[in-house]
């Protein structure tokens with residue numbers, strides 16, 4: 001499964017232009033390469049870019065102006081075309097042969113205008129001087145910074161603890177097989193290989209994902225972990241060839257410290273939580289167990305299997321746990337336990353009936369941290385149910401720090417709530433830069449139905 005957007009003929013530039021879509025700017029994505037530098041990248045900047053409108057045999061460059069930005073992609077217009085937009089072209093600032101003004105001079109490259117303009121410009125030298133002195137351009141270290149921000153502390157053969165996709169309440173030891181753009185392809189170390197040595201199942205996540213941890217984490221916080229079956233041998237797979245190396249805490253993102261003193265989450269307290277197996281639903285939920293370091297196990301009320309196998313671990317600072325009443329206050333449909341009706345469900349009644357209390361609101365990380373996403377913006381987002389797939393997506397709603405993402409061309413059942421700082425969402429053009437495959441929209445948008453995702457339809461885990 002999975003398609004390659006480029007092979008499928010998908011092109012971000014024409015997709016956005018044709019439909020008048022807006023892309024989320026790079027500076028919205030804190031973990032994304034060049035995020036910190038992006039404040040200075042704007043429409044009007046001038047660059048030196050490869051000029052392919054020439055019959056010369058050597059590579060030559062010409063000056064262009066950014067006329068539009070979409071994530072990492074820029075719509076460029078060569079100097080000399082001025083108001084003529086017929087030759088505008090998209091290029092990815094992260095990958096293209098595009099440089100700050102002055103780069104050609106320093107690197108002994110030729111600045112040659114496209115044929116047509118050449119005839120119009122009498123004195124090239126004074127033309128360039130006039131137009132370029134003091135022009136805003138890319139920072140000189142743009143490509144160096146880009147390369148820096150692509151560095152990653154993970155490589156093949158590093159062991160981690162990661163959620164077990166067949167039983168989400170526990171973790172399992174896995175080994176990094178591939179790293180692309182900070183996303184890790186993980187192989188469970190006792191999954192076994194197929195008859196011809198092929199991998200039977202893998203798991204993808206970004207290195208900053210809350211689902212992946214250093215070796216020893218589960219034991220430390222009291223999370224359950226599957227014991228590795230010593231009889232399974234992965235030895236023939238390249239990821240297992242070299243001696244494995246255990247990952248350590250500093251390779252992972254530090255979570256905000258929470259104080260678990262006098263008042264913290266307690267077993268039985270009620271809350272609202274994003275259903276880990278149906279990320280478009282926010283449900284009535286309970287704290288099932290309190291672990292260490294600010295982690296809690298949460299169960300969705302009414303759908304629990306009963307043996308705790310579908311409990312899910314969330315950190316107290318997670319976007320995915322919310323105080324009771326959050327959905328109502330924010331006009332989000334709350335998924336209620338079977339036997340209840342959304343229209344008549346009220347928290348006070350439910351708490352009374354179940355003899356439980358709501359988790360105190362101050363324990364939740366619902367502070368408005370501020371972000372610059374708005375609904376309608378396009379981006380590249382991981383389908384967290386099939387986390388290998390990075391897809392063309394749209395921000396459908398923004399509520400506090402939560403974003404409801406829609407996958408273009410897919411039914412609304414596939415929509416997912418994510419954190420605005422999720423490491424699994426990327427600016428337009430990220431796949432192209434990292435060499436990750438992008439999933440294009442499948443067909444046109446399905447007709448907008450009024451129906452909500454059906455809470456009883458359990459998606460398969462991840």
Ligand code: MLZ
Nearest residue numbers: 001383386391407410414
């Ligand atoms: N196996 C799945 C893939 C869905 C991927 C959707 N991504 C937005 C299906 O076809 O149902």
